[in-house]
Amino acid sequence: MTTLVLGGTGKTGRRVIDRLTALGRPVRSGSRSSSPAFDWADLDGWPAVLQGVESMYVTYYPDLAVPGSQADIRALTELAVQSGVRRMVLLSGRGEPEAQACERIVQESGLEWTIVRCAWFMQNFNEGYLLDAVQAGVIALPAGDVAEPFVDADDIADVAVAALTEDGHAGRVYELTGxxxxxxxxxxxELSAALGGPVEYVPVKPEEFAAGAAEAGVPAEDIEMLNALFAEVLDGRNAYVVDGVREALGRPARDFAAFAQNWARHLRG
Incomplete structure (x- = not known):
């Protein structure tokens, strides 16, 4: 039976697809560029994407913390039940009330569920909106001096695939950090040391971040979401480490230094 990966072109989704493919599992990518296409704004197109699906990995765009996410997750889980889906793994965020409300919808759906609740991705620095800033040598964010236990997207994918393909993960909430x-x-x-060039963090005010992001071409709705997330979750509420990777996989989480060094090796070819 097929596993559907919603957000199949994203940081964790494409990693999940790669792992499932390597295991020889039938997998379907759900994205606006796939066929059939999946778009969170086009509910009429969802049934075709879920046809014949036994399990699914769900990442919500742009983030579960945004308004409207609960209605979409509720509609999706109801359709999943109607379509015969058995197992759902939901990617969620730490310290986000909207995300936790979405988690409860999945938990009450009647599906075999696993929640993968994550810290900020290490890969935001080299695959996301911070890449240009790192390459320019200045990371300007409204994050103050709050600490974050950044998590590797490869760890997230490993946990998600285990939950999709193995027994023993149903009904579990895995909180993942580095x-x-x-x-x-x-x-x-640490990025500066690994990459061999100066990378500096500069704390800025939200309006300064918004102006700089707009100048760099970041869409206005993304800027608004990012500023809201910085204000909401980077207030110290998530400044602690948990051992969810070991709980799920029996091994420790990957460290940020290893992530930075691996990136540097990749750049050197």
Whole structure:
């Protein structure tokens, strides 16, 4: 039976697809560029995407913390039940009330569920909106000096695939972090050391971040979401480490230094 990966072109989704494919599992990518296409704004197109699906990995765009996410997740889980889906793994965020409300919808759906609740991705620095800033040597964010236990997207994918393909993960909430707390200044220093060039963190006000992001071409709705997330979850509420990766996989979480060094090796070819 097929596993559907919603957000199949995203940071974790494409990693999940790669792992499932390597295991020889039938997998379907759900994205606006796939066929059949999946778009969170086009509910009429969802049934075709869920046809013949036994399990699904769900990432919500742009983030479960945004208004409207609960209605979409409720509609999706109801359709999943009607379509014969058996197992759902939901990617969620730490310290986000809207995300936790979405988790409860999945938990009450009657599906076999697993919640993968994550810290900020390490890959935001090299695959997301911070890449240009790192390459320019200045990470300017309204994050103050709050520490975050950045988590590797490869760990998230490993946990998601285990939950999709193995028994023993149903009904579990895995909270995933890296093994250390780092401020953004700490992260910049480790990136600088690994990459061999200066990378500096500069704390800015939300309006300064918005102006800089707009100048860099970031869409206005993304800027608004990012500023809201910085204000909501980078207030110290998530400044602690948990051992969810070990709980799920029996091994420790990957460290930020290893992520930075692996990126540097990749750049050197």
């Amino acid at each position: 093994p250390r707390l780092l401020t953004f200044a700490d992260a910049a220093a």
